Amino acid sequence: MSAAGPLNRAGLQAASGGSEPAFRASVGVHPLALVRLLQLASPTLPIGAYSYSQGLEWAVEAGAVHDAASAQTWIGDLMDYAIGPGEAAILWRCLQAVSANDVAAFVGWNAWFRASRETSELRAETEQTGAALIKWLEDLELLDASANAMVDAATPVTLPAAYALAAHASGVEAQPALTAYVWSWLENQVLAAMKAIPLGQAAGQRMSRSLASRIPAVIEATQVLDDADIASFAPGLALASARHETQYTRLFRS
Numbered sequence: 657m658s659a660a661g662p663l664n665r666a667g668l669q670a671a672s673g674g675s676e677p678a679f680r681a682s683v684g685v686h687p688l689a690l691v692r693l694l695q696l697a698s699p700t701l702p703i704g705a706y707s708y709s710q711g712l713e714w715a716v717e718a719g720a721v722h723d724a725a726s727a728q729t730w731i732g733d734l735m736d737y738a739i740g741p742g743e744a745a746i747l748w749r750c751l752q753a754v755s756a757n758d759v760a761a762f763v764g765w766n767a768w769f770r771a772s773r774e775t776s777e778l779r780a781e782t783e784q785t786g787a788a789l790i791k792w793l794e795d796l797e798l799l800d801a802s803a804n805a806m807v808d809a810a811t812p813v814t815l816p817a818a819y820a821l822a823a824h825a826s827g828v829e830a831q832p833a834l835t836a837y838v839w840s841w842l843e844n845q846v847l848a849a850m851k852a853i854p855l856g857q858a859a860g861q862r863m864s865r866s867l868a869s870r871i872p873a874v875i876e877a878t879q880v881l882d883d884a885d886i887a888s889f890a891p892g893l894a895l896a897s898a899r900h901e902t903q904y905t906r907l908f909r910s
Contacts, residue, residue, distance in 0.1 A: 686827070688827070689828050689829070692828055693826065693828045693832055693836050694836075696819070696826060696840075699840075699847070701789075702792060703815075704785060705844050708781045708785075708848075709845075709907075710778070710897065711895075711896030711897040712727075712845060712849060712852060713852050713903070713906060713908045714896045714897070714900035714903055715896050716849075717903060717905075718896075718899075721849070723853065724859045724863055727849040727853060727863065728866060731846065731863070732867055734845070735838070735874060736870070737888075738890040739838060739874070740878055741881060741885065741886060742769075742886065742887060743841075744834060744837065744874065746765050746766075746768060746769040746814075747816035747817075747819060747820060747837055748834055748878055748879060749761065749765045750816055751820045751833060753820070754803070754806065754824045755830065759805060759806055762817065762820075763809045765816075766813060766816075769782065769814045769817070770782065770783070774893075774898075775894060775901065777897050777900060778897050781815075782814040786812065786813045786816075786817065787812065787813065787818075789822055790813055790818050790821070793821060800825075803824070816837070819833070819837055831879070834879075835875050838871050838875065839868065839871060842868060842871070843864065846864050846867070848908060852907065852908075
């Protein structure tokens with residue numbers, strides 16, 4: 657894995673340019689499944705994701721992120737070096753486990769992701785949002801007996817694991833679910849940057865459009881990643897999150 661990027665070293669690296677990668681795999685979605693997927697990807701989903709910045713607020717406080725360009729570099733590097741080969745890879749395996757009703761695999765990958773959270777804030781974030789998504793599924797009576805068995809065996813359920821259960825219950829195939837998850841994460845990061853820096857709507861939309869063009873490549877790489885290569889090595893993120901825990905003035909919970 658490359659060591660470039662602010663999350664793998666102290667400095668900031670300029671975001672690379674380039675054309676949009678070809679998304680060779682099929683992403684066809686049945687209209688009703690697409691509607692359910694849009695609901696899962698919506699920022700109005702009541703899991704509280706908007707209240708977390710994942711260390712971005714501290715990066716702004718420290719001056720490492722101070723405008724649209726530096727925010728795009730920070731978010732893009734986090735997507736490439738932590739979300740893609742880490743969180744998204746775990747989600748992909750949880751989606752496969754739920755589809756196959758493989759409780760052991762589901763529990764194992766949920767535990768792997770929880771153990772990979774390097775600060776109390778990051779661990780609390782995935783546990784709290786995961787629990788909120790499970791409650792949403794319970795309130796809507798979308799969990800069957802198999803899903804309930806997975807929840808009982810894996811508690812506390814992290815957000816990727818809970819999302820896998822939600823996607824399956826909604827009739828959404830694994831690849832579109834994975835794509836929407838990464839998009840939701842990206843959207844939340846951009847919104848956090850807009851509030852914390854702050855940035856205007858146009859700047860936020862430009863950033864979203866530019867970074868979103870990299871999602872297909874992230875998804876493709878995630879699906880072919882070997883289990884042994886799953887990693888979320890991002891020391892800069894861990895330091896930012898740890899320092900955010902004692903930041904005097906905060907808008908976000910992480």
